[in-house]
Amino acid sequence: MSLNTYYQDELEYLREVGPDFARANPEIARYLSDRGSDPDVERILEGVAFLCGRIRQKLDDELPELTASMMGLLWPHYLRPVPSMSILEFLPEIDAMQGPQRVEAGAEFASVPVAGTRCRYQSAWPAMLRPWTLRDVRLETPAAQSPALVLTFQTSAKTQLSDLELGSVRLHLTGEPRASFMLYLLLSAHVEQVTVSSGSADGRRREVPLGASPVSALGLDRREGVLPYPAHAFPGYRLLQEYFAFKDRFLFVDLKGLDRAVSQLELTDTVEVRIIFNRRFESYPLVSRENVRLHCVPIINLFKHPADPIRLKHDRTEYLIQPSKTGVADRWHVETFRVDDVVGLIRSESMETRRYSPFYSFQHKVSGEARGEAYYQTHLRPNVRGGDPRFGTDTYVSFVIAGDKRGLPAEETVSIELTCTNRHLPEELRSGDICEPTDRSPANTRFRNVVKPTPTVCPPLGRGLHWKLISHLSLNYVSLADATHLKELLRIYDFQSAQDAQRALAHQRMLDGIVAVRSSFGERMVRGAPLRGTQVEVELNEDHFAGEGDAYLFAQILDRFLGLYVTLNSYVQLTVRFTRSGQVYAFAPRWGEQLTPATVREKA
Numbered sequence: 001m002s003l004n005t006y007y008q009d010e011l012e013y014l015r016e017v018g019p020d021f022a023r024a025n026p027e028i029a030r031y032l033s034d035r036g037s038d039p040d041v042e043r044i045l046e047g048v049a050f051l052c053g054r055i056r057q058k059l060d061d062e063l064p065e066l067t068a069s070m071m072g073l074l075w076p077h078y079l080r081p082v083p084s085m086s087i088l089e090f091l092p093e094i095d096a097m098q099g100p101q102r103v104e105a106g107a108e109f110a111s112v113p114v115a116g117t118r119c120r121y122q123s124a125w126p127a128m129l130r131p132w133t134l135r136d137v138r139l140e141t142p143a144a145q146s147p148a149l150v151l152t153f154q155t156s157a158k159t160q161l162s163d164l165e166l167g168s169v170r171l172h173l174t175g176e177p178r179a180s181f182m183l184y185l186l187l188s189a190h191v192e193q194v195t196v197s198s199g200s201a202d203g204r205r206r207e208v209p210l211g212a213s214p215v216s217a218l219g220l221d222r223r224e225g226v227l228p229y230p231a232h233a234f235p236g237y238r239l240l241q242e243y244f245a246f247k248d249r250f251l252f253v254d255l256k257g258l259d260r261a262v263s264q265l266e267l268t269d270t271v272e273v274r275i276i277f278n279r280r281f282e283s284y285p286l287v288s289r290e291n292v293r294l295h296c297v298p299i300i301n302l303f304k305h306p307a308d309p310i311r312l313k314h315d316r317t318e319y320l321i322q323p324s325k326t327g328v329a330d331r332w333h334v335e336t337f338r339v340d341d342v343v344g345l346i347r348s349e350s351m352e353t354r355r356y357s358p359f360y361s362f363q364h365k366v367s368g369e370a371r372g373e374a375y376y377q378t379h380l381r382p383n384v385r386g387g388d389p390r391f392g393t394d395t396y397v398s399f400v401i402a403g404d405k406r407g408l409p410a411e412e413t414v415s416i417e418l419t420c421t422n423r424h425l426p427e428e429l430r431s432g433d434i435c436e437p438t439d440r441s442p443a444n445t446r447f448r449n450v451v452k453p454t455p456t457v458c459p460p461l462g463r464g465l466h467w468k469l470i471s472h473l474s475l476n477y478v479s480l481a482d483a484t485h486l487k488e489l490l491r492i493y494d495f496q497s498a499q500d501a502q503r504a505l506a507h508q509r510m511l512d513g514i515v516a517v518r519s520s521f522g523e524r525m526v527r528g529a530p531l532r533g534t535q536v537e538v539e540l541n542e543d544h545f546a547g548e549g550d551a552y553l554f555a556q557i558l559d560r561f562l563g564l565y566v567t568l569n570s571y572v573q574l575t576v577r578f579t580r581s582g583q584v585y586a587f588a589p590r591w592g593e594q595l596t597p598a599t600v601r602e603k604a
Contacts, residue, residue: 006053014045068380073360077229077237079380080337081392082457082495084301084426085226085246086121087172088434089293090129091446094156097131100165101442108440109299109447111426112433116329119422119453120303121434124226124249127297129445130164131156134294135270139183139287146192147280149183151273151292160267161198166258170218172296173251174450179285180251181549183292187253188217189552189585192278196261198271208261215275218252220560226298228338228419236564239557240493244507246454249298250553293450299434301426301456305334307416310397312344318379318398323420334420335456336395341417342376356414359400375400382461392423392458426453457495480565481519481536487511513544513551515579524571524589533571533589536562542578551578555585563590 071078088109092101105126110118136152151171155161173180173187194214197207218224222235226249229238242249255273262271308322323334342356359377377398383391399414434449441447471492480486490511491497497504516539523530538558542551555576566572573589 006056007049010049010052010056011046014049069360069377072378075233075237077227077233077241079459079461081335081421081459082227082241082245083337083421084119084121084429084453084456085249086299086429086434086449086453087174087248087296087451088121088123088299088447089172089450090127090295090297090442091448092129092131092295093444093446094131094133095158096444097129097156097159099131099159099163101129101445103127103129103297103442103445106440107442108303108438109434110436110438110441111429112436113329114422114425114428115333117333117422117425118436119301119425119429119434120438121299121301122303122440124298124300125224127295128165128170129295129442131159132161132164132294134289134292137287137289137292139284141280141284147186147277147284149186149275149277149287149292151275153271153273155269157269161262161265161269161271162259162267166262167256169255169258170294170296171253171255172293172450173253173291174248174293174296175288175291176285177546177550179287179291180248181547181553182281182285183287183549184217184251184253185547185549185552186277186279187215187275188556190277190279191215191275193276194255195274195276196258196265196271197274198262198265198268206265208264210257210261214255214257216254216256217250217556218254219250220556226300228302234564236561237493239561240490241495243554243557244490244494244496245457246298247550247553248451250557252296296450299449301421301453302337302419304340305418305420307336307418310414310416312399312412312414318396321378321395321397321416321418323418332391333422333425335392335423336418337421338419339376339378339395339397339416340419342397342414344374344412344414347411347413356399359398373402375402380459380461382458392421392456393461421456423456427455429453455500457499460495460498480562481517481534483514483517486517487514509544510554513541515539515541522573526571526591531569531571533566533573535573535575537575537577539577539579542580548578548581548583552576552585555587559587559590566590 068079090103103123103126105123107123109121109123111121112118132153132155134151135154136150138150139147140150141147155164173183191214194210195207196210197205220239225235225238226242226246227238229235258271258273265271306324306326308324310319310321321336321339322331323336325331328334344354344356346352346354354374356374356376359375377400379396379398380393381396383394397416429449429452431450431452432448434453435447471488480489494507497507516537518537520535521532522535523532525531538555540551540555542548545551545554555574558576559574562572562574571589571591574587576585576587577583
C-alpha cells in the first residue's frame with residue numbers, strides 16, 4: 001500500500017476511535033474527545049498520523065533492505081522504471097547530402113514542451129542516413145503467382161546507387177498492426193527469393209537475384225537491446241521486458257547484399273527490390289509507404305542529469321536524491337533511473353575528493369583493503385505524492401565509510417551524476433512531437449517520432465517483492481517447459497498491467513493464448529560426440545495475439561530466451577504450432593547464444 005493509504009487510515013482512526021478512548025479513559029486522555037476546529041490541533045493530528053503511517057508502512061514492507069539489495073545486485077533492471085520508448089524517423093535533406101551519414105547510438109532528441117519541460121530521448125541503435133527515398137511500396141497478391149513485396153528506391157540527383165554503402169539496408173515496419181505484423185511474419189519466415197532490378201539504356205529491365213538469407217529480423221541479439229542492462233544480468237529477461245513494454249521496437253528487418261546486386265546493374269537513379277514469399281493468406285491488408293520506412297531507430301527517454309549536491313550530516317542515515325532543476329520547469333519532471341557516479345568533496349586545506357562505490361557490488365574490497373573505503377547504497381520508494389503510479393519513484397541514498405572512523409570528515413559535500421527519465425510527462429506526447437534538436441542531435445536532418453511514445457512504467461515495488469526474488473532464484477531448479485511456469489515467468493516482467501487496465505486485459509488474453517507446453521529429452525551428435533538437450537513444443541492460439549505475425553514474434557522471443565537460458569554442454573530446440581492455421585515453425589537447435597534462423601514446416 002502507498003504511504004497515503006496508511007496516512008488516511010491513521011487519521012481516520014484518531015478522529016473516530018479517539019473520542020471513544022477518551023470517554024473510556026478520561027483521566028489520561030480527556031482532551032482527545034474534543035472535536036474542535038482548531039487548525040493547530042488538526043496539524044498535530046495530521047503530523048501524528050503521518051509519522052504513524054510511516055511506521056506501519058515500515059512494519060509491513062517485508063524487509064525490502066534485504067530483498068531489494070539482492071535484486072539490485074543480481075537483477076538491477078527489476079528495480080528500475082521502464083522509460084518511455086518510441087520510434088524516431090530521420091528526414092534527411094537528400095538534395096544537400098554528398099553521401100551516407102552515420103548517426104551513432106546515443107544521439108539525443110527533444111520533444112515539444114510539456115508543462116514547460118522538453119522530454120529528452122536518446123537513440124538506442126546507430127543509423128545510416130542515405131540520400132535516397134523509398135518512393136513506392138506495394139504488396140502484389142496475384143491469384144496464380146506467389147505474393148511479393150515490391151520496394152522502389154530513388155536516389156537524389158547528386159548521388160549514385162554505388163556510392164550509398166548498401167551492404168545492409170534497414171527497414172522499419174509500422175502503421176496498422178495487422179499490416180505491420182503480417183509483413184514481419186512474411187519477411188522473417190517466408191522469404192523465397194529477392195531480386196533487384198533497374199532500367200537500362202536499351203529500355204529493358206535487368207534483374208539480379210540476391211544471395212542466401214537476404215532478409216533478417218532485427219532486435220533479438222544481445223547488442224540490439226533498448227533498455228540499459230548491466231553486463232552480468234541475464235539478457236533473456238530484457239527480451240521479455242521490452243516485448244511487453246514496446247513491441248514496435250522489434251519490427252525491424254535488414255536487407256543484405258544490395259550493394260553486390262547494384263554493382264551488376266546499369267547505374268540509374270531508381271532501383272526496384274522484389275521480395276517473393278512462399279506463403280499465401282486468405283486476405284491481405286492494404287500496404288503502402290506508411291507501412292515500410294527508412295532511416296528509423298528506437299529511442300528511449302533517458303538522459304544524463306546532475307543531482308543537487310548533498311551536504312553530509314553524519315547524524316542522518318539517508319538522503320533524498322533530488323535531480324537538479326537545471327533545464328526543467330519543475331523538479332518533479334525528472335525521475336532517477338540510475339546512479340552513475342558519486343564523488344565527495346572534503347572541505348579541508350587540500351580540498352580532497354573521494355569516490356563512493358556501490359555498497360552491493362561484485363568488486364567489494366575485503367579485510368584490511370577496505371579500511372577507509374567509501375560506499376553508497378540506494379533505496380527506491382514510491383513517490384510520496386500519493387498512490388498514483390504515474391508519479392513514479394524517489395531514490396534515497398545512504399553512505400558508509402568502511403572500518404575507519406577517521407574517514408568521517410567534519411564537512412563534506414557529495415555530488416551525484418544520474419541517468420534520468422521525465423516521469424509521467426511522455427504520456428502527453430503524440431506522434432510527431434519529438435522533433436526538437438539538442439546539442440547532441442545530428443546536423444542537417446529533421447526527425448520525428450512515428451508512433452506515440454509509451455508511458456513510463458514504475459517498477460513493481462511494495463509487498464511481494466521477496467516472492468519475485470524467489471521466483472527468479474527458482475528458475476534454476478524449476479523447468480520452464482511447462483505452461484503454468486512459463487506464464488508465471490511472463491507475468492513477472494509484465495510491469496504495464498499494474499497501471500494500465502486495458503494493457504492488463506490484452507496481456508492476459510495473450511497468456512491465455514499459450515495453449516500447451518510440452519518437453520522431452522533428446523540427443524544430437526555434435527562434432528562426433530552425443531549431446532543431450534531438451535525439445536520444447538509450444539501450442540499458440542494466434543487469435544489471442546494481434547494476428548499470426550504477433551504470435552510469431554512471441555515465438556521468436558521465446559526461442560531466443562530459451563537459447564540464452566540453456567546451460568553449458570546442452571541444447572534446446574523449440575517447435576511452435578499455431579492451433580488455428582496449423583502452421584508449424586521448427587526453430588533450429590540453440591547452444592547458448594548461437595544464432596541460427598528458423599526453418600518452417602508446412603501443415604501436413
